[in-house]
Amino acid sequence: MSSQVKAFGFGMPWESLYGYSQAVQVGETVYVSGQLSHDRNGDFVGAGDFELQVRTTLENLDLVLRQFGAERSQIVETTVLVRNLRENFEAAARLHADYFGEHRPTSTVMGISDLALPDQLVEIGALVRLDVKP
Template sequence: MKNTELVKKVANFGVAWEGAYGYVQAIQVKDTIYLSGQLSHDVEGNFIAPAVLDKVGKPVDYSQMEEQFRQTYVNAKTMLAEFGATLDDVVEEGVFVLDGPSGFAAAAKVRKEMYGTNIPQCASSIFGVSQLALPVQLVEITFRAVIDRPSN
């Protein structure tokens, strides 16, 4: 009888919200790597480029969006590297932003910079949403990458 157990390899940053919410940052199944929504934090879990909030906890503007995008891609690259992958292996991304026009402008610039080309070779969707996980958060990106080698 053939063993049909699905082999999964996972990776985390070790930040507090992974345990609080109960999830992994990334998982590889066969030749596909799935990254949970990545956001703008350092290795200790400190938020990078937090939005300035008004008295009710809403962002006063979206000027930090570009810097949040940049750090989010840096974090995605770190997670992908755990599996021997790079942004070149990404086939799809889902971009979630609090403000569509600001998000589109910032994403257009930073995506080209991070992928190193004017037309990144991955499918991409951008969604304007009313709220993300953290009040200071303006951006979140999910990724799917395919590599030609299965997990060990």
């Protein structure tokens, strides 16, 4: 039996330019592309402010989850890409823990030298299982 595929995008210009979806559902699994700190118009938010970028990125992750009827507690894995990891790790860890509360998904945090946008300091992707009870 084949699975249905459902894709979601915010309608941002870079989705067409790069040729990707913000998230794709295959069966009971949702693969969420790396989210970043932007508003509904696609304008970057939080240049120079790591914590604001993380909060806005996680808000965008919430918007993606809602498109699939999912909740944070159904996230089973995150991938967190951070520029200047040594400088930003403590804040990244605290904000990640605050976002999830008692829920503990697996997580890979990687320090990287660059991201897609010049002022971008963080990007967060996720793997979601819809068959996990919230």
